[in-house]
Amino acid sequence: MASKSFYAIVSGVGPGTGRAAAVRFAQAYPVVLLARKPESYSSIVAEIKEAGGQAFGLTADATDEAAVNSAFESIKKVLPGSKLAAAVYNVNGGFARKPFLELKREELDASLDAAPKGFFTFAQKTLPLLLESVPESPHPPSLIITGATASIKGSALFGSFAAGKFALRALGQSLAREFGPKGVHVSHAIIDGVIETPRSKDLATNNGAEDGKISPDAIAETYWHLHTQHRSAFTQEIDIRPYVEKY
Amino acid sequence: MASKSFYAIVSGVGPGTGRAAAVRFAQAYPVVLLARKPESYSSIVAEIKEAGGQAFGLTADATDEAAVNSAFESIKKVLPGSKLAAAVYNVNGGFARKPFLELKREELDASLDAAPKGFFTFAQKTLPLLLESVPESPHPPSLIITGATASIKGSALFGSFAAGKFALRALGQSLAREFGPKGVHVSHAIIDGVIETPRSKDLATNNGAEDGKISPDAIAETYWHLHTQHRSAFTQEIDIRPYVEKY
Amino acid sequence: MASKSFYAIVSGVGPGTGRAAAVRFAQAYPVVLLARKPESYSSIVAEIKEAGGQAFGLTADATDEAAVNSAFESIKKVLPGSKLAAAVYNVNGGFARKPFLELKREELDASLDAAPKGFFTFAQKTLPLLLESVPESPHPPSLIITGATASIKGSALFGSFAAGKFALRALGQSLAREFGPKGVHVSHAIIDGVIETPRSKDLATNNGAEDGKISPDAIAETYWHLHTQHRSAFTQEIDIRPYVEKY
Amino acid sequence: MASKSFYAIVSGVGPGTGRAAAVRFAQAYPVVLLARKPESYSSIVAEIKEAGGQAFGLTADATDEAAVNSAFESIKKVLPGSKLAAAVYNVNGGFARKPFLELKREELDASLDAAPKGFFTFAQKTLPLLLESVPESPHPPSLIITGATASIKGSALFGSFAAGKFALRALGQSLAREFGPKGVHVSHAIIDGVIETPRSKDLATNNGAEDGKISPDAIAETYWHLHTQHRSAFTQEIDIRPYVEKY
Numbered sequence: 001m002a003s004k005s006f007y008a009i010v011s012g013v014g015p016g017t018g019r020a021a022a023v024r025f026a027q028a029y030p031v032v033l034l035a036r037k038p039e040s041y042s043s044i045v046a047e048i049k050e051a052g053g054q055a056f057g058l059t060a061d062a063t064d065e066a067a068v069n070s071a072f073e074s075i076k077k078v079l080p081g082s083k084l085a086a087a088v089y090n091v092n093g094g095f096a097r098k099p100f101l102e103l104k105r106e107e108l109d110a111s112l113d114a115a116p117k118g119f120f121t122f123a124q125k126t127l128p129l130l131l132e133s134v135p136e137s138p139h140p141p142s143l144i145i146t147g148a149t150a151s152i153k154g155s156a157l158f159g160s161f162a163a164g165k166f167a168l169r170a171l172g173q174s175l176a177r178e179f180g181p182k183g184v185h186v187s188h189a190i191i192d193g194v195i196e197t198p199r200s201k202d203l204a205t206n207n208g209a210e211d212g213k214i215s216p217d218a219i220a221e222t223y224w225h226l227h228t229q230h231r232s233a234f235t236q237e238i239d240i241r242p243y244v245e246k247y
Numbered sequence: 248m249a250s251k252s253f254y255a256i257v258s259g260v261g262p263g264t265g266r267a268a269a270v271r272f273a274q275a276y277p278v279v280l281l282a283r284k285p286e287s288y289s290s291i292v293a294e295i296k297e298a299g300g301q302a303f304g305l306t307a308d309a310t311d312e313a314a315v316n317s318a319f320e321s322i323k324k325v326l327p328g329s330k331l332a333a334a335v336y337n338v339n340g341g342f343a344r345k346p347f348l349e350l351k352r353e354e355l356d357a358s359l360d361a362a363p364k365g366f367f368t369f370a371q372k373t374l375p376l377l378l379e380s381v382p383e384s385p386h387p388p389s390l391i392i393t394g395a396t397a398s399i400k401g402s403a404l405f406g407s408f409a410a411g412k413f414a415l416r417a418l419g420q421s422l423a424r425e426f427g428p429k430g431v432h433v434s435h436a437i438i439d440g441v442i443e444t445p446r447s448k449d450l451a452t453n454n455g456a457e458d459g460k461i462s463p464d465a466i467a468e469t470y471w472h473l474h475t476q477h478r479s480a481f482t483q484e485i486d487i488r489p490y491v492e493k494y
Numbered sequence: 495m496a497s498k499s500f501y502a503i504v505s506g507v508g509p510g511t512g513r514a515a516a517v518r519f520a521q522a523y524p525v526v527l528l529a530r531k532p533e534s535y536s537s538i539v540a541e542i543k544e545a546g547g548q549a550f551g552l553t554a555d556a557t558d559e560a561a562v563n564s565a566f567e568s569i570k571k572v573l574p575g576s577k578l579a580a581a582v583y584n585v586n587g588g589f590a591r592k593p594f595l596e597l598k599r600e601e602l603d604a605s606l607d608a609a610p611k612g613f614f615t616f617a618q619k620t621l622p623l624l625l626e627s628v629p630e631s632p633h634p635p636s637l638i639i640t641g642a643t644a645s646i647k648g649s650a651l652f653g654s655f656a657a658g659k660f661a662l663r664a665l666g667q668s669l670a671r672e673f674g675p676k677g678v679h680v681s682h683a684i685i686d687g688v689i690e691t692p693r694s695k696d697l698a699t700n701n702g703a704e705d706g707k708i709s710p711d712a713i714a715e716t717y718w719h720l721h722t723q724h725r726s727a728f729t730q731e732i733d734i735r736p737y738v739e740k741y
Numbered sequence: 742m743a744s745k746s747f748y749a750i751v752s753g754v755g756p757g758t759g760r761a762a763a764v765r766f767a768q769a770y771p772v773v774l775l776a777r778k779p780e781s782y783s784s785i786v787a788e789i790k791e792a793g794g795q796a797f798g799l800t801a802d803a804t805d806e807a808a809v810n811s812a813f814e815s816i817k818k819v820l821p822g823s824k825l826a827a828a829v830y831n832v833n834g835g836f837a838r839k840p841f842l843e844l845k846r847e848e849l850d851a852s853l854d855a856a857p858k859g860f861f862t863f864a865q866k867t868l869p870l871l872l873e874s875v876p877e878s879p880h881p882p883s884l885i886i887t888g889a890t891a892s893i894k895g896s897a898l899f900g901s902f903a904a905g906k907f908a909l910r911a912l913g914q915s916l917a918r919e920f921g922p923k924g925v926h927v928s929h930a931i932i933d934g935v936i937e938t939p940r941s942k943d944l945a946t947n948n949g950a951e952d953g954k955i956s957p958d959a960i961a962e963t964y965w966h967l968h969t970q971h972r973s974a975f976t977q978e979i980d981i982r983p984y985v986e987k988y
Contacts, residue, residue: 065846099919100864100865100868100915100916100919100920101865101868101869103861103865105806105858105861105862108857108858108861109858112853112857112858112908116849116853116904116908117846117849117850117853120844120846120849120901121846123841124841124842124844127841127842128842140490150911153914154910154911154912154913154914154915154917154918155914155915155918156915156918156919157915157919158915159911159912159915159916159919160861160912162911162912162914162915163857163908163909163911163912164908165911166907166908166910166911167853167857167904167905167907167908167911168904169895169907170891170895170900170903170904170906170907170908171895171900171901171903171904172895173894173895173896173903174841174895174896174897174898174899174900174903175841175900177494177895177896177897178840178841178897178898178900179841180490180491180492181490181491183490185490193479196479211477211478211479212479213479214479214480215477215479215480217477218476218477218479218480219480221475221476221477221480222472222476222480222482225469225472228468229465229468229469230458230462230464230465230468231458231489231490232440232443232458232459232460232461232462232465232489232490233461233462233465233466233468233469233487233488233489234487234488234489234490235469235485235486235487236486236488237485237486238482238484238485239482239483239484239485240480240481240482241480241481241483242478242479242480242481243387243427243428243430243432243478243479243481244427244428245427247424312599346672347617347618347621347668347669347672347673348618348621348622350614350618352559352611352614352615355610355611355614356611359606359610359611359661363602363606363657363661364599364602364603364606367597367599367602367654368599370594371594371595371597374594374595375595397664400667401663401664401665401666401667401668401670401671402667402668402671403668403671403672404668404672405668406664406665406668406669406672407614407665409664409665409667409668410610410661410662410664410665411661412664413660413661413663413664414606414610414657414658414660414661414664415657416648416660417644417648417653417656417657417659417660417661418648418653418654418656418657419648420647420648420649420656421594421648421649421650421651421652421653421656422594422653424648424649424650425593425594425650425651425653426594634984671988674984674985674986675984675985677984679984687973690973705971705972705973706973707973708973708974709971709973709974711971712970712971712973712974713974715969715970715971715974716966716970716974716976719963719966722962723959723962723963724952724956724958724959724962725952725983725984726934726937726952726953726954726955726956726959726983726984727955727956727959727960727962727963727981727982727983728981728982728983728984729963729979729980729981730980730982731979731980732976732978732979732980733976733977733978733979734974734975734976735974735975735977736972736973736974736975737881737921737922737924737926737972737973737975738921738922739921741918
């Protein structure tokens, strides 16, 4: 069966969007989970296997080129002959909310490392694989990028974070225009709200409204929809926010 | 069964997006098809019934307030007790590509009639019904608007068409912000390309590339996805274009 | 002297931006002031004359095509042989802040009449005149449009107003692209804040901050700058807001 | 005289916008010119002096934090007691037009170094000085940033350049929102076209149309206008392009 020989990869796995995307795509493909630490993926790998799916956790800091290269070498061993159908870049980092004159250059660097630089490495590894999959992939091979409010708005005190996210969006747009005509679907999601995670549990987002935080599973469902779009009808950019969000 | 008592409505039914949306939503709901002339919907109504769905065609010019009111009265008779789960505004009109100094005021009027004015009437009829459906609808009640490239870009020679489409987008944004917090999902799709229809068949869009025109069924699939999004993860705006489109 | 034979026109003259633009452009050109009522322009005409300038008030409702036509006929008489160097469209109208389901269709109409429709008429009258001025005008002949926050954001409760302003912006973009290459500068200003006028005097905008309302003279200074831009360096869109404005 | 004790600084001086901005601001202030090499500023310093202005060239690579720090130390010596009225960040770098899979990570780094990182250092040095000038500066102290088409559009083959320019824009927006309310005017100009320079002389831009390349002096005139805007009417973003440019 065709889809048996395709896999998905999620970089930046944690308890929120990363986990949900891995679980959702695992309904169709074996999934590779990349994270900086095994703690971030091990329980999710177990969860997927429990549900009858295939999952492989690999440890790599997305900002460390050599580590990422080595992770991609490992994939060839754990999934020999399998082709890449979907890649999700969900790495966060470099979030610093503070007055500009108190920002350290390292904080800007951290944001740029996690966003454009880490994505650059990820895209250079995955795009050749996605291109190879164009002829036979069950759905157009996809590269999906997690953005944020800060991808389109440079708010006060969020300068370094927005710098990274704007840059990530720029790369996504450019790749969509270059690789779309070759059959690869590059899509950017603006996640405009607080995501429901164990860590955000006690935040009284949107005045504590029910469903006032974004369900990671709902994000993953939209990512899956993006992946399954027909190539005559690709979405490049989509916003996702709670019904009660002010914007 | 809950979904039995909900219906969908598509205004602006023709051979492209309107037909596809009606057919797609008819997999889940009885569908009301509004068009200016019975020729526009009768074969689609038959197609839906043939496939085992329920469909009702009603004749009304979307720019004629009285005709639209009367159509909504008719719905109460053909679907007594049923509630509105989804409404799609897909009316086109007022397209005129010509030098500004050759444009007639009536051409601007036609664009404004079809876009903001027709939508205004449609939204005033459907939003109260969608609000009523919030507590029990199988998915968040949805109002989906078909936009175009001209919704976000005023190109040379497209002034009157863009005026209507920009205005339609403005209303959609405003309604999303007002009715989102009440549980209604208002979403705007930027259809950025030529749609595959009998009429566009001979256009050599995108140099005649395969799948270089947008499949209406693919648009409808995305509209259905928008309708099924969880309320914590609503999309307000989405672009849809062929993989080969320049933008 | 070349500039003696050129004039400017401001449509939508009142105590705010309209007055300031007329006064500013009167430093260089005779100015025609259009308003619905003589009360709106008579004291400004007097003020300009007092300062040694030339000014002519004409009464015309910008949404009334015949009245506008007739005003342009009058200009030929009061300024025979003079050519149009700059035209400012500053008409406001159709502002209604209210829940969508309480909006009347006439309120949407009023917004569309004042914005895209009134501008359409104004542009069809002024663009042929501006084109004629291209070879000799002291600065590139200019058509300047006053927009608002609602030109780019459809906020809750501002749907009808935003519909008009979005549509106006669409027309401006389209005309800029069509007439720019012919030497006419079409520019759109997003006035993002409350303007300092007698009417807004008691509003505690921006927490009553000093200079928290936009000085109309400052807007006019920027309009003048737009008019004087070299044709190799036209600005199509500019935002203008108080230093303390949240956005 | 008040303005005697204020100066301006231009970082990224070359034969185009940098030179023109320095020359324009030198009509009002002593100007400090920063460039990587003395060749880039020495003739401009001479030109300004010849015209009766004051100019000081300093050598510093904008991406080298220590060099920039040292340049700012030098300013204290050459202009003791003088305060900063205007700072222009005009550094270019990292332009690489090539297929993504041929891009080297160093090319992305170069773009990020020149744009967000270099600007970060420049802004951290100049903003405290601009804040100090708020009470007495003849015009609101200004930080003006040179952007490009790539600041708002990630075109195919321009990914790394756009990443830098998007990030720069993000920082500018964030600083405008943080420092505007404190009286500093942060403004971002989207230069959308080819600039007329000795190097671009032989490019047949816009089919060789007269004035089809942007006059750097015209850009500088707009920068000066931005600097002189009243604080109730700040512009955050402006586009600048030739009348014949396609966009």
